[in-house]
Structure formats: C-alpha cells, structure tokens
Amino acid sequence: MIHTERVQESTIFIKKQVKDLVSGDIILHPIYRSDGLMLMKQYKTLVTSLVIKIKHQITRDLPVIVLSSHYNIETFNEMKLYNNSSLIVELETMSKKYSDYMQVPLEKNILVDKRVIIETDTEPVSQINYNENYIDLLCDSPFFSTFEEKLESSHLQLRAKKVKKSLIDIISDNKVLLSKLNEIKDYKDILLLHSINTTGIALMIGLTLELTESNLIDLALANLLIDISVTQIPKKQFELHLKHNTSNSDFYNLHLNELKKLSEKLPLIRKESIIYGVLDHYEHYSGKGYPKGKKESTISIFGRIIPIAQAYDETIGGYFYNDGIRPIQALQTIWEGRGTKFDPNILRIFIDRTTLLKKDRPIILSNHYRGIIMGFTDFINFPLSPIVKLDDGSIVDLLDMKNKEYSS
Structure with a gap:
C-alpha cells in the first residue's frame, strides 16, 4: 500500500516499498545495500535501468520515500521542504528498518537531509547553493563510519577510528586533493559510490593486516587516486570502457597518463607505495595480470588489497552496464578467483570480516x-x-x- 503526507493541500512525499518504484521517482534519501555500502545517493531521479538494479539487489518490501509528483526537486529545495516535520519523522523511523536490514548501527538522522541539521545546530546556510562535499558523503557512508565494528579487537577498533580521522584531516587540509575528490562527485554517480565503498573496504582489510597508520593512509589515498585519475578521462571514453568492459591494458595506459599529470599537482601522491598501489592493482596473483605480469608477493601489498575491494564493489554495483548481483553472490564470485586473480590469504581476511554470512543472519x-x-x-x-x-x-x-x- 502506498501512503502520502499532505501539507497545504499538496502531497510532499510518498511512502513506497522497493517493489513499487518506477522510472521518474526521485528518492528522498540514500539507499544502501545489505552489506552497508551505498547503492544510490540522495535525490537521485530513477530511470528504468536503476529501478531494475534496485529491485534486483534490495529486499522488495524495504520502505522508500519518494518526492510527490506535485513537486520537482528545484521547488523542493527552494521551499525547504526537507524541513517538513512529517518527512523528518518518517526518515528517522525508517533508519531503524535500514539498520535492521543491514545489521549496521545507523544514526537516527542518517537519512535526513544534512541541511536540517546544519540549520538547527549552527548558522543557516544558503539552501539553493548547498551541496555536500566529498568528505560529507564519505563520513555519512554507513560502512565507512562503522566498519571498525567488524574488527575483532578493541585495539583495532580504536586504530580504525584514529585512521579515519587522520584521513579526513589530510583531505580537509589539502585543497587540491579535496577539489579532485569533489570532481569525482560531479563526474559520475557510480564512480562516487565506488570510491567511497572501496576506501572503507580497503582500510578494513589493511587494519586486519596490521599495516602502520602511515601505510593505511597511503592505502586509502592510492585507492582514491584510482578514481580521481578516472575523472581526468573524457566521460565518453569512460562510458565506452564501462559499456564494452575494455581490456585492462587499454585502460591502464589511460590511467598511467593521467596519473603522471596528477602527480604534478599533488606531490603527496608521489610516494612509491601509493604509485605501486595504483599500478599493481591491474596485476593478478597468478602472474597473468598487467602490465608486468607480477605474481604473488612481488605484487605490492596495496596492489593485492585494492583489487579485492574494487572487484567486490564492481561485481555488485552493476557498473559495467549490467544489473549487478547480490552481495553474497559477489562474495562467491570473487572467492572463485582466490589464488588466480586474488591473494587467497587477503581474500579470506575480507570474507571473514563481512557480516553477510553469519549464524542467525x-x-x-x-x-x-x-x-x-x-x-x-x-x-x-x-x-x-x-x-x-x-x-x-x-x-x-x-x-x-x-x-x-x-x-x-
């Protein structure tokens, strides 16, 4: 059954279930996968392919809230309808259902527009020009903000919180880096989601491997750099890569050229560990990868961690013009690549840290x-x-x- 909420004779929002979504719906909150990683950002207008992807990956009876056809997104912003008390209550109530669905402890206001919080707690901001930057989106990701709870020891959990804070501080203090990350946000939604999701996964694996704080920061930067450099490639070329899943060698050469240009503007990424992390993520554990045919431990540690994070998210996300698959199926797919494409020991560490396949789940x-x-x-x-x-x-x-x- 579909419900509506009214204000001044007009409906602002409609409560649906995933199974009821149609092309043209504007989602008034982010949608997350069962593993806690983001599938769709807030205020996304659905097209048929996205509707199919959501229904394919998300439980059909999970609640969603969409903008009523009485309004468009511009009017919604101009009238500050995100401040509507009924909408806020519905989103806060719904966060509990999402928390149960993902088995991730979510903040009560995780689905609420951040402008509501900004106006309540601090000085009002310009509403029409308001736009979340990359740091906001990264910190709001349920997986990124809570992945330390998947780690066994309190020692690792404390380290995770410290490393995340250090990473955010480094990004915030480096205007060039933050600007480049915001370009991901403006370039293509799937790249934004991919960079956020994979950064959290890579850090979780790196912490379990007891990497130093400095190496963990470099690991995160290497992972982010992969997607930053993609934004320097013309969108049409990137679309062709997604559509036809062009060979790693072709895309590697594009990546390498853009990486060289970026290093001139971002001295911080010139570290050997970061560079090898980016370049080695094309290698395969068996030695059949690109460009050097490195194998096993000759591949840098970053080059063995990042491919697992990237492959898992890409397999689920449906980035290559497909509907993607469910998280559990994605785990099974990359598990089949242990010892050939992926380091089997690091892959097992990742598998064991997921909460998807646990007793009573x-x-x-x-x-x-x-x-x-x-x-x-x-x-x-x-x-x-x-x-x-x-x-x-x-x-x-x-x-x-x-x-x-x-x-x-």
Missing part, C-alpha cells in the same frame, strides 16, 4: 529463496556455503548442494 539465495543461516558444515574450507533453514521450514546445506553439482 537472513539470506537470500540466488534462486530468490529466503531463509536463516543455521551454521556451516565446513566453515574453514567453504565459508560461503552455509546450512540454511528456508522460510517454508525446509533445511538445505549449500555445501552438499555444491558437492552434488560437481559430481553430476
């Missing part, structure tokens, strides 16, 4: 069956094959099903 299988994870037959060797109790009460062991597939 809900799961949606590739055939759309739903259930609850009861445990694992062999978690050490098959961490992505749980025993699941389906909604109809039947119990399936995904490892047993996998073995039957191989033997048939």
Whole structure:
C-alpha cells in the first residue's frame, strides 16, 4: 500500500516499498545495500535501468520515500521542504528498518537531509547553493563510519577510528586533493559510490593486516587516486570502457597518463607505495595480470588489497552496464578467483570480516529463496556455503548442494 503526507493541500512525499518504484521517482534519501555500502545517493531521479538494479539487489518490501509528483526537486529545495516535520519523522523511523536490514548501527538522522541539521545546530546556510562535499558523503557512508565494528579487537577498533580521522584531516587540509575528490562527485554517480565503498573496504582489510597508520593512509589515498585519475578521462571514453568492459591494458595506459599529470599537482601522491598501489592493482596473483605480469608477493601489498575491494564493489554495483548481483553472490564470485586473480590469504581476511554470512543472519539465495543461516558444515574450507533453514521450514546445506553439482 502506498501512503502520502499532505501539507497545504499538496502531497510532499510518498511512502513506497522497493517493489513499487518506477522510472521518474526521485528518492528522498540514500539507499544502501545489505552489506552497508551505498547503492544510490540522495535525490537521485530513477530511470528504468536503476529501478531494475534496485529491485534486483534490495529486499522488495524495504520502505522508500519518494518526492510527490506535485513537486520537482528545484521547488523542493527552494521551499525547504526537507524541513517538513512529517518527512523528518518518517526518515528517522525508517533508519531503524535500514539498520535492521543491514545489521549496521545507523544514526537516527542518517537519512535526513544534512541541511536540517546544519540549520538547527549552527548558522543557516544558503539552501539553493548547498551541496555536500566529498568528505560529507564519505563520513555519512554507513560502512565507512562503522566498519571498525567488524574488527575483532578493541585495539583495532580504536586504530580504525584514529585512521579515519587522520584521513579526513589530510583531505580537509589539502585543497587540491579535496577539489579532485569533489570532481569525482560531479563526474559520475557510480564512480562516487565506488570510491567511497572501496576506501572503507580497503582500510578494513589493511587494519586486519596490521599495516602502520602511515601505510593505511597511503592505502586509502592510492585507492582514491584510482578514481580521481578516472575523472581526468573524457566521460565518453569512460562510458565506452564501462559499456564494452575494455581490456585492462587499454585502460591502464589511460590511467598511467593521467596519473603522471596528477602527480604534478599533488606531490603527496608521489610516494612509491601509493604509485605501486595504483599500478599493481591491474596485476593478478597468478602472474597473468598487467602490465608486468607480477605474481604473488612481488605484487605490492596495496596492489593485492585494492583489487579485492574494487572487484567486490564492481561485481555488485552493476557498473559495467549490467544489473549487478547480490552481495553474497559477489562474495562467491570473487572467492572463485582466490589464488588466480586474488591473494587467497587477503581474500579470506575480507570474507571473514563481512557480516553477510553469519549464524542467525537472513539470506537470500540466488534462486530468490529466503531463509536463516543455521551454521556451516565446513566453515574453514567453504565459508560461503552455509546450512540454511528456508522460510517454508525446509533445511538445505549449500555445501552438499555444491558437492552434488560437481559430481553430476
């Protein structure tokens, strides 16, 4: 059932479920995937391909709030309708449902327009010209702001908070770097989401590997630099790369040229570890990558961490003109690349830090069956094959099903 909220005889917003979304809807809040990573930013106007992607990846009965057809986004901003008390209450209430869905502790106001908070707590800002910068979007990401809770020790959790603060301070203090990151925001939505998502993942892995604070900062910068350099490539060329998934060698050469230009404006990225982190992320663990054919430990540590973060997010995100796949399926896809494309030890560290496949967690299988994870037959060797109790009460062991597939 679709509900509406009225003010002065006109509806401001409409409450829907994911299954009810249609092309033309304007989403009044960010949408997050079940792993806590961002799928769509606030105030996005949906086109058919985006509707399909959301319905493919998000639980169909998850609530969403869209702008009523009585208003366009310009009027919504000019009239400051984001301050509507009923809208704020609905968004705050909905944050609890998103928190339960993602199993990530969200702030009550995470879905509320930040201009509401700014006007309440400090001096009012110019509403028409207001535009969140990259730091705001990074800090508001549920995964980035909470990934330390996936780390086992209080020591690592404290380190994570310290490193995130240091990274934000470095970005804030470097006007050129912040400007380049804001170019990501203005270049293409998928690149913005990708850079935010992968930075959090890379840092989580790096912390588990006990990298120094300096190396963790460099790891994050290397990951961000990959997407910063993409913004220097003409959009048409980037679109062709996405559409046709052009070879790594072609894209590497474009990347390398832009990296050289960027280093002139950003001396901070000239460090050897950062440069190798960017260039080595095209290499494969087996030695069949590009450009040097490096293998195993000859690939820099950044060059072995970043590809896992990038591949996971790209596989889910549907960036290459496809609908993407669910997080659990994405984990299974990159797990199949262990020892060939990815460092198997680092990949296992990432797999173990996700909260998607844990006992008592809900799961949606590739055939759309739903259930609850009861445990694992062999978690050490098959961490992505749980025993699941389906909604109809039947119990399936995904490892047993996998073995039957191989033997048939």
